[in-house]
Amino acid sequence: MRRFEELAWSSTPRGEISLRRRVEPTLKVEVYEVKLGDEFLMSSLFTVAEVELARLGLAEAKGDQLDVVVGGLGLGCTARAALEDPRVRSMVVVDAMAEVIDWHERELLPESADLVRDPRTRLLHDDFFALAASEAGFDPDAPGRTFDAVLLDIDHTPHHLLHPDHAPFYSEDGLRRLTAHLRPGGVFALWSDDPPDEQFCGLLERVFDHVDALVVAFANFLTGGQSSNTIYVAR
Numbered sequence: 297m298r299r300f301e302e303l304a305w306s307s308t309p310r311g312e313i314s315l316r317r318r319v320e321p322t323l324k325v326e327v328y329e330v331k332l333g334d335e336f337l338m339s340s341l342f343t344v345a346e347v348e349l350a351r352l353g354l355a356e357a358k359g360d361q362l363d364v365v366v367g368g369l370g371l372g373c374t375a376r377a378a379l380e381d382p383r384v385r386s387m388v389v390v391d392a393m394a395e396v397i398d399w400h401e402r403e404l405l406p407e408s409a410d411l412v413r414d415p416r417t418r419l420l421h422d423d424f425f426a427l428a429a430s431e432a433g434f435d436p437d438a439p440g441r442t443f444d445a446v447l448l449d450i451d452h453t454p455h456h457l458l459h460p461d462h463a464p465f466y467s468e469d470g471l472r473r474l475t476a477h478l479r480p481g482g483v484f485a486l487w488s489d490d491p492p493d494e495q496f497c498g499l500l501e502r503v504f505d506h507v508d509a510l511v512v513a514f515a516n517f518l519t520g521g522q523s524s525n526t527i528y529v530a531r
Contacts, residue, residue: 350377353485
């Protein structure tokens, strides 16, 4: 096995994006990483919170036939975790980068096949934030369709954004537009790299009836201690 391999590379309007595979010498495991320009977006070494985004979000969803939207495909961790819930009958995964969708369709990641071959999955190349703000919503074949849960992992935090165009979503008006795509009792869950933010919790509480900011801790072998992310769950 090669110690380092670039599996895919593309130039995009937002910079060069690449998928890399390497062997982590300390743990002696295969690691998959995504870089956008000089910035590391994600690593398969740290996926606990991405999985918990799906688990915690869907735990609040009611019913036994769930239709789900996942904003941000990435390495596919949140989407695959959502499919583990037997109540999920359909899932639309929205990603603005065709290159990322292509990685999974070409099955460049170890578990891509489980995701793309599942008949419940639809990978949609589009702008999640534009769809959230539109009346048509997240299903181009069924404008106005509503969902039981929206799980979002695109920006680093509600304040540290990958692109300034995302900012209107993280406002009272933006979140209210999102609720138009949720069924009564529907759930919005959001991953954040920062500790719980009281200001953002207050914003969510102006739009949703019930809000939790849940800290997900995980071992970080790089520091020898623990790291944590936050999962906001609003219903």
